[in-house]
Amino acid sequence: MPLYKTLDPNSQTHVKIWKITETYEDLLQPLSLKPESLERVSGMKSELHQRGFLSVRHLLRAFGYTDLDLYYDEMGKPHLKDGMHISITHSFTFAAVAISDVEVGIDIEKQRDKIAVIAHKFIDYEFDYLNKYADDYIRNLTVIWCVKESLYKLFATPGMLFREHFFVIPFTLEDEETISWIDYKGQKCRFNASFLEFEGFTCAFTLPS
Known part of the structure; x- marks a missing residue:
């Protein structure tokens, strides 16, 4: 059971990360999947996505939940039937689940050079403090993407744009935390963002400040 890492940022928030090493069959x-989950995973064309989907269900088990406890709203945001907040992510060979008594968002991404090509699509303000010639530029971009993606998952609101509405204040990789903001339709919200790196991946999760 490759439960890779467990994080407890506070007494009511818990994060579990799974390293996907098993086959789809294993x-x-x-x-025990509900029929709609079995239909969904069976219809996925990529075995990597299938394994990611199933590893999330194993993480639910590690939290004491089952697939029956999980449902999705019309925006595709996951919820738990007991009212606890949940966020889900998987990328290539890692998956993660965050559960809290407050709204939470989480994202994992593989660190890849091609993120620099699309940086202008999700970054504006952050270019003021980034150095694109630095050795850690790709890693910093990946942190910013993960933070903004986790914020988007937390809000799940149509019309929100990473570049225009989400902001990540200056940080260093050694900090492993920063502050992020959402400024959308007159609403300004502040969030604590934590991040970590492992095996060429970045994971970030956000919680209300």
Whole structure:
């Protein structure tokens, strides 16, 4: 059972990360999935996505939940039937779930050079403090993307744009935390963002300040 890492940022918020090493069959065998989940995973064309989907269900088990406890609203945002807040992510060979008594968002991304090509699509203000010639430029971009993606998952509101509405204040990779803001339709909200790196991946999660 490759539970890779457990984080407890506060007494009511818990993050679990899974390293996906099992085959699709090995992941599926011990799980009890509701019919719509089984139909969804069976219809996925990529086995990598299938394994990510199933590893999330294993993480639910690690939290004491089952697939039956999870449902999605019309925006595709996940919820738990007991009222706790949940956020879900998977990328290539890692998956993560964050559960809290307050709104929470989480994202994992593989660190890849091609993020620099699309940086202008999700960054504006942050270019003021980034150095695109620095050795850690790709890693910093990936942190910013993960923070903004986790904020988007937390709000799940149509019309929100990473570049125009989400802001990440200056940070260093050694900090492993920063502050982020949402400024949308007159609403300004402040969030604590934490991040970590492992095996060429970045994970970030956000919570209300």
